[in-house]
Amino acid sequence: MNKPALWTKDFIGISFTNFLLFMTFYFLLVTLPVYVLNELNGTETEAGLATTVFLISAILIRFISGQWVEHFGKKNVLIASLVLFLAALIIYPFVSGLNALLILRFFHGIGFGMATTAAGAIVADIIPNSRRGEGMGYYVMSMNVAMAIGPFAGLFIMNKWGIGMGFTVCMTVAFISLLISFSLKKDEAASEKPAGKFKLDLSPGNLIEKSALPIALTGTFFAIVYSAILSFVSVYAQELHIGEAAGFFFVVYAVVIVLSRPFTGRWFDLYGANAIVYPSIVLFAAGMLLLSQAGGTGLFLIAAGVIGLGWGTLFPGFQTIAISKARPEKKALATATFLSLFDLGIGFGSFVVGIVAAGLGFKMLYAACAVYVLAGLIVYYFVQKNKTEPKHSPQ
Known part of the structure; x- marks a missing residue:
């Protein structure tokens, strides 16, 4: 068929x-x-x-x-x-x-x-x-x-x-x-919906999916570090006098994500979330440490690849866990909950890491981020402790 x-x-x-x-x-x-x-x-x-x-x-x-x-x-x-x-x-x-x-x-x-x-x-x-x-x-x-x-x-x-x-x-x-x-194409549901005054429903059940909150908050924890890359890696590259390499950082980062996704997704299905998440956290921390030690283009781009493999696997894995815990009719709301809290972590993190960078400098900032990410091992452990692992591909 x-x-x-x-x-x-x-x-x-x-x-x-x-x-x-x-x-x-x-x-x-x-x-x-x-x-x-x-x-x-x-x-x-x-x-x-x-x-x-x-x-x-x-x-x-x-x-x-x-x-x-x-x-x-x-x-x-x-x-x-x-x-x-x-x-x-x-x-x-x-x-x-x-x-x-x-x-x-x-x-x-x-x-x-x-x-x-x-x-x-x-x-x-x-x-x-x-x-x-x-x-x-x-x-x-x-x-x-x-x-x-x-x-x-x-x-x-x-x-x-x-x-x-x-x-x-x-x-x-x-x-x-x-x-x-x-x-x-215009969605048929909208054209068939009877006209009437719009009424906003602010009840918690229509705004947040409770089952997704634990893993969404875990994602928020890590998103704070991710914001340090998005917002300031270009400024850091200028400080290292390799400003033109900053754009290639994201190219290497994304290429590693695209190339690794089929493999990490299959391993997620075969071995469960924990077998993928824990090594990915360690890789994410290692990438941040390498970034803090970069003095030239080579190590700068190697760090990009390691971070892409670590965080690039963590993010879809967390999102898969969030969706899998929700009832079928709540999966869309679970996705919105996860992404909203993730964006909150990016926004909050961009502000906080800006303050930290002003006081410590970028090398110390990224070194501190490596330690922070490793602490996430403990956060994830308590969130997932004694819970059934979902086995769905994080695509």
Whole structure:
């Protein structure tokens, strides 16, 4: 019997839209800290705050945007969010002060949070049930590829032509994603839904999935260290006088993730979560230690590969555990809970590590991160103690 089609026009369209959305996100994530430090004369703490504000607004809006999706329709919410996302990008070149930038980042984060929620809902409907794992694996891969191209393109363009050109590229990419969203098929559920006044339900059961909280909070614990890479590895590379290598850090990181995912996923199925998570935590810590000792391009990029193997395996593994613990009708909410708390860890971490970096310097910061990650072995042990391990591929 033939498999139902996966690579439909809508699946390719929403995956490419997701890729463009995250490429812009990562583009700005590594360039804005440098922009704040060099152009706005800000501090490391203020540079981290630019990321924190963005992610906090994305997290807050994600808790309620799911209800907007249900009431107004997935495509309508996606289009509205991408319009807001593009509008924010158009304003960036006209911002000349830190306070104005933080306000803009807040509204930009709202567009991002809405868009990622709507896109996730759309792809969940598009993928045939019999190819759910395969389809979601390819969809998530679009984020991994964006994680390589976005930072690399961002740092290359900024170093060669300046941040102004970077903003122009981001606007163009966001405009293309908006055009693609108009071509997506309208969800039938939205057109059949009777018109009525929207009423927001803020009851805890509609905002958070309790079964996912323990592993989601564990993911948040590690996300704080991940934020130290996303927000400041480009600044650290400049301090080491290897600024052009910063973009390649994310290329090596993402390539290792893409190459290792099939193997780690299969081992997760065969041996269970613990057999994969514990070694991955150790690898993550080893990568951070190597990063702290880097004095040139070689060790800097080796650290990228080790971190990619460690954290790149931990993240999908934690997400798989979170989803597996939820009832079937709560799996989408479990995913939202996990990702929201993960983003909270990134946002909070960007602010905290900025303070630590200002006091200790980047080498000591990354060395301290290695010790912190090892402490995560204890955190994970108590979260998973005496619990049945899920055996599903972390795709």
